Amino acid sequence: MSGFTGLAFLHLAEIPTRFGKFAAGRKVVGLIQFLLGIWLMYLSYGIMLNMALGCYWWA
Numbered sequence: 394m395s396g397f398t399g400l401a402f403l404h405l406a407e408i409p410t411r412f413g414k415f416a417a418g419r420k421v422v423g424l425i426q427f428l429l430g431i432w433l434m435y436l437s438y439g440i441m442l443n444m445a446l447g448c449y450w451w452a
Contacts (some may be wrong), residue, residue, distance in 0.1 A: 396436070399429040 403425045410418025443449065 396429070396433055399425065399432060403429060 403422065406415070406418060406421045406425055409415035410422055415421070
């Protein structure tokens with residue numbers, strides 16, 4: 394799952410929640426935000442670790 398896919402899921406869950414059409418939406422939005430935050434921290438950590446070790450993905 395890329396960050397953009399996670400953000401798309403977040404917005405797809407948040408829109409009906411804001412309009413009051415999705416009763417359990419707050420919990421779902423919170424879960425998606427939590428999981429997306431962990432995923433983005435994992436990706437950032439991996440990129441920084443690769444750069445620190447000299448393993449660049451573009452070379």
